[in-house]
Amino acid sequence: MKTIYMDNNATTRVDPKVVEAMLPFFSDFYGNPSSVHTFGGNVAKSVNAARAQVAALINASPEEIVFTSCGTESDSTAIRAAIASYPDRKHIVTTRVEHPAVKNLCEHLAKNGYRVSFVPVDHEGVLDLDYLYAHLSDDTAIVSVMWANNETGVIFPIDEIAQAVNVRGIPFHTDAVQAVGKIPVDVKRTGVDMLSMSGHKIHAPKGVGALYIRKGTRFAPFMIGGHQEHGRRGGTENVASIVGLGKASELAAEHFVEQMPRIAKIRDRLEKELLTRIPKAMVNGTTHQRLPNTTSISFEYVEGESILLMMDTLGICASSGSACTSGSLEPSHVLRAMGVPFTAAHGSIRFSLSVFNSEDEVDYIVSNLPPLIANLRKMSPFWNQSEQDT
C-alpha cells in the first residue's frame, strides 16, 4: 500500500539531496570543528557554510545564527536568555495557542515567580492584538509569539507586533518553526530579536535546529559548556545534521517561489473538495492569513482518533487536533482557545502538505475520505439526531 504523507507539520521527509550532502560527514569528514588540525578545521568551514545557508533563508547575518538540537531548545534558550538578561523583570507575554515548547515553559515559569499573560485568539484563531499591547509593561522581560500556528496554519502579524514591542524596549522572540521555508521570513525587515527554527520541518533531519539572535540582543547561554557557537551554546556540533539543515535551507529558498503556490493550490483543492463532498465539515482558523500547506478541518459528530485510524488503513497519514486520552475533557488547547464547538472540535483533522505531495494524492483522499466519515457517522448516536434537527 502506498503511503500518502500529509503530516508535514509534524515532521517531513529528509530530502535525498540533504542526505547526500550529509553522508560524507559521518565516515569521511568526521573531525571536530574545534580542533587545531586542518582535518578538523575543514569541518568547521562546512559548519560555517551551513550557517551562511541558514542565514540566507531568513536574511540574517551568519554570525547571528546559533545551531541547537531542535526547535524546543531554540525556544527555551531564547526565553531563558531574556529572563536571565533582565533579572528585575518578572512578566512574560505569550499566546494561548503556542506550541508546547513555549506554552509549557511559560506555564512552568508561572509557577516559579513569573506572571504570564496569555494573549487570546478569536474564533478564527486571529490574535487579539489590543490585549497583547495592553499587557506590555516595564516589567515585561520577553514577548514570545509564534509566527504561524502549527495546528491551523494561521499566520500572526509578526512585523506589526515586533515593532510595537521594540518601541517599548522589550525583547521579542518568535517561534517560526512552522513559518520558515513556507512563507517569506525576513529578520532584517521584521524587528524580531530572536527567532526559532527547526530542521525536520523543512526536510532536514530531526535533532537539529537554529536560533537567530539579532546582533546586540542581550543573551545568556542555556547550554553552558565549551566555547562552541561563540560561547552561546556549549557542546560539540552535530555536524552532519547542521550541514543537512544548511542544504535544506538552500533548497527551501530555491523552491520557494515555484513550490509554495503549487502546494497552496493542491491544499485548496483538497479542502474545497472535502467541504463539498462531506456535509457538516468546516475549516478551523481563518483562511485569509494562513500557511500555504496547512488545513485543519472538523467533521462534526465523529471523533478524531477514529478518523485517523480509519485513514491509516488506507495509508493516509494526517493528525488530529483532538487526542482522546483518558479524561481529556477537551480537544487541543488551540481549538479550545478558538472556542470551536464540541460537536466539531473532537473531530478535527489536520492535513499538512509538502513539496513531495501531488494532485493524485488529493484525488485519492477526496474519493476515500467521504465514505469513511459517513461510515463513522452511521455509528454515532448524535448523527441521526442532528439530521433530524436540520
Next chain:
Amino acid sequence: MWEYTDKVRDHFLNPRNVGVVEDADGIGEVGSLSCGDALKLTFKVGKDDTIADAKFQTFGCASAIASSSALTEMIKGLPLQEAAQITNDDIAEYLGGLPKEKMHCSVMGRDALEKAIAYYRGEADKQVEGEIVCECFGVTDVDIKRAVTENHLKTVGDVTGYVKAGGGCEKCHERIGEIIAEVTGTPVTVKSHPKRLTNIQKIKLIEDTLEREIRPALRQDGGDIELVDVDGNTVIVKLQGTCSTCSASQVTLKNYVEAKIKELVTPELVVAEVDQ
C-alpha cells in the same frame, strides 16, 4: 499511536451490531459530546429472560467503538442475570486488553449495560451513590473505590485512565489519593496545585472567561449569560436568551459554564444561577 490488540482493531474496523434495536426493551445511554465519547446501547429480551438482540451507537475513539462492539457480542444470547455480572475488565479481556489510558472505554460499556438493564427492569435511574469526588466528570467515591478494587489501581493516573476522575481540573487528585490509600492501605503521594488569586484577579479572570470562552459558545445557540456577582467562591450568573427557557440549561450551567470557569480561573469556584 496507541498500541491496540488485533481484536480491538478488528472490532473497530468491522464493528458488530451497529444501530438501534427496534422496540428495545433495554436502553442505556452514557457519556456526551462534550466528554469526547458516548454510547447508546439497546437490547431486546427474548424468552427465558435472555438477551435476543443487542445493538450500539458510539461516538468516540477506536477503543470506545471496539468496546461497544465487543459488549454487544458478549451479551447476545446471554441470560439477563449473567449479563448483569459483566465487568469492565471482562470487556477489556474479551478484546485482548486495552491501553491503561483507554480503560474508561470498557467502563463506559459496563455503565451503559447497567443502565439498560435497570431500564428493562423498570428501576428508576439510580440515584447517585456516594459522594461526588470528580466534579468535572461526575465520578463518585463509590465508582472510584470499585475501580481501584476491581483493577488493583495504584496511582491517581490509573484512576483517571479507568473512570476519568481527575482528568479535568485536577482539584480532586488529593481526595482520589486518599481513596486509593483507603482501599490499598498504601499511602499515595499527590502533587498539589496551589494557586492563590486576589479577589480582583479572580473577578477579572471570571469576566474574561465569560467573555472569551463561554459567551461565544452560548450565542451560537441563541443564548447568553450575564455575570451578576461573585460571592466568595460562588459565581452568580443570569442565563439569557434561549438559555433562560431551555430545559437543559442546568446541564449547561454545571457541565459547561462551571467546568470552564473551574478550569480557567480556579477549581474552587461554583456557579449558581441568580434567584429569579
